Amino acid sequence: xxxxxxxxxxxxxxxxxxxxxxxxxxxxxxxxxxxxxxxxxxxxxxxxxxxxxxxxxxxxxxxxxxxxxxxxxxxxxxxxxxxxxxxxxxxxxxxxxxxxxxxxxxxxxxxxxxxxxxxxxxxxxxxxxxxxxxxxxxxxxxxxxxxxxxxxxxxxxx
Amino acid sequence: xxxxxxxxxxxxxxxxxxxxxxxxxxxxxxxxxxxxxxxxxxxxxxxxxxxxxxxxxxxxxxxxxxxxxxxxxxxxxxxxxxxxxxxxxxxxxxxxxxxxxxxxxxxxxxxxxxxxxxxxxxxxxxxxxxxxxxxxxxxxxxxxxxxxxxxxxxxxxx
Amino acid sequence: xxxxxxxxxxxxxxxxxxxxxxxxxxxxxxxxxxxxxxxxxxxxxxxxxxxxxxxxxxxxxxxxxxxxxxxxxxxxxxxxxxxxxxxxxxxxxxxxxxxxxxxxxxxxxxxxxxxxxxxxxxxxxxxxxxxxxxxxxxxxxxxxxxxxxxxxxxxxxx
Numbered sequence: 417x418x419x420x421x422x423x424x425x426x427x428x429x430x431x432x433x434x435x436x437x438x439x440x441x442x443x444x445x446x447x448x449x450x451x452x453x454x455x456x457x458x459x460x461x462x463x464x465x466x467x468x469x470x471x472x473x474x475x476x477x478x479x480x481x482x483x484x485x486x487x488x489x490x491x492x493x494x495x496x497x498x499x500x501x502x503x504x505x506x507x508x509x510x511x512x513x514x515x516x517x518x519x520x521x522x523x524x525x526x527x528x529x530x531x532x533x534x535x536x537x538x539x540x541x542x543x544x545x546x547x548x549x550x551x552x553x554x555x556x557x558x559x560x561x562x563x564x565x566x567x568x569x570x571x572x573x574x
Numbered sequence: 575x576x577x578x579x580x581x582x583x584x585x586x587x588x589x590x591x592x593x594x595x596x597x598x599x600x601x602x603x604x605x606x607x608x609x610x611x612x613x614x615x616x617x618x619x620x621x622x623x624x625x626x627x628x629x630x631x632x633x634x635x636x637x638x639x640x641x642x643x644x645x646x647x648x649x650x651x652x653x654x655x656x657x658x659x660x661x662x663x664x665x666x667x668x669x670x671x672x673x674x675x676x677x678x679x680x681x682x683x684x685x686x687x688x689x690x691x692x693x694x695x696x697x698x699x700x701x702x703x704x705x706x707x708x709x710x711x712x713x714x715x716x717x718x719x720x721x722x723x724x725x726x727x728x729x730x731x732x
Numbered sequence: 733x734x735x736x737x738x739x740x741x742x743x744x745x746x747x748x749x750x751x752x753x754x755x756x757x758x759x760x761x762x763x764x765x766x767x768x769x770x771x772x773x774x775x776x777x778x779x780x781x782x783x784x785x786x787x788x789x790x791x792x793x794x795x796x797x798x799x800x801x802x803x804x805x806x807x808x809x810x811x812x813x814x815x816x817x818x819x820x821x822x823x824x825x826x827x828x829x830x831x832x833x834x835x836x837x838x839x840x841x842x843x844x845x846x847x848x849x850x851x852x853x854x855x856x857x858x859x860x861x862x863x864x865x866x867x868x869x870x871x872x873x874x875x876x877x878x879x880x881x882x883x884x885x886x887x888x889x890x
Contacts, residue, residue: 436704556684598864
């Protein structure tokens with residue numbers, strides 16, 4: 417079970433106590449064959465602080481942005497957990513990852529940053545963690561974060 | 575019904591007469607349990623003119639960009655209407671909002687702009703209007719618009 | 733059949749031999765009524781080289797970016813083919829196109845670039861090729877590509 421795997425890896429999901437603002441951390445669309453869970457764009461917050469700020473690479477080194485991307489995955493799992501008890505263990509795969517990297521003009525290695533998120537998802541979920549992905553640059557992100565990542569997870573029915 | 579709620583609020587949906595260009599305002603994917611409606615990226619057009627142009631905040635104040643974001647929601651509902659008679663009243667919820675804010679380098683308050691769209695969706699649809707969201711900055715948008723927003727709505731079958 | 737149409741048009745799909753890296757070219761989500769295929773963001777690679785580099789229009793003319801956008805569609809179909817034998821002919825329509833154009837500040841004609849992809853999809857698939865679309869600018873893309881396009885295709889069950 418994913419929740420046990422996280423525990424074995426020493427990863428604690430941050431609490432995401434509601435009430436939430438004008439949008440929610442995650443929204444599920446159910447079908448008879450299971451459903452999709454759309455997770456909002458996650459910033460690399462850790463213990464209430466942004467892990468990485470400013471454009472890559474001038475203000476944030478690639479390796480640091482990679483660590484931030486991994487934190488976005490952890491926060492995404494915390495977002496999954498807000499759906500309800502057992503939600504984490506209903507995750508059966510990853511469908512899509514959308515990765516925005518705050519980039520200096522001309523920076524062209526967004527995939528190297530996004531790979532850190534992708535590799536971590538495969539570590540957690542195995543082959544089912546493989547996903548379609550779009551990784552692009554941008555000149556500006558919320559809170560001046562270096563990375564924002566959104567996700568679509570595939571869920572089994574409860 | 576949503577269509578009556580809009581009327582009560584004095585909101586008139588703009589006409590979106592076809593034929594359309596190379597893409598369509600909205601595309602529905604149906605399933606036995608209802609479907610998803612993907613709405614194209616909407617610009618803040620009102621009465622044939624862009625409501626807000628240029629990057630936020632140097633050329634477009636945040637409050638003005640927020641009004642533009644609300645207009646994008648109105649235009650999205652007009653896009654829903656192009657699917658066919660009764661389409662608006664088949665909207666049962668909002669799954670995802672993708673908000674692009676044309677931003678000066680270093681501008682970091684995209685969520686404040688996107689919130690205007692999210693708040694309006696909740697006003698229209700209640701709890702079912704809550705959605706997953708990605709809000710990011712960009713250095714350039716079509717027609718030099720300050721905001722572009724795309725949507726995925728959840729639909730009940732006809 | 734799409735595969736024959738491509739052949740008749742003299743379009744050969746590039747090989748996409750695995751193993752793939754940390755993400756996959758395409759990921760399918762199946763349902764009883766058919767499924768959705770999420771295709772990763774495609775760059776305009778042709779014969780192993782990028783067709784168009786740098787921001788539009790200063791380093792890449794609009795017409796050249798349009799040719800690149802068409803190449804992204806060809807590469808997307810090659811990505812579809814990686815799913816398995818016959819996958820191309822299970823494509824029954826296009827749901828969404830997400831087009832990122834590397835743009836000079838102030839460039840506002842992203843739709844003109846994206847149209848080349850949209851027109852080509854309609855040429856290939858007829859009315860079912862019409863799709864919802866978001867076209868936006870960005871200051872930076874992987875490998876310094878001028879265009880990146882991701883896709884959601886609608887699939888019939890095998």
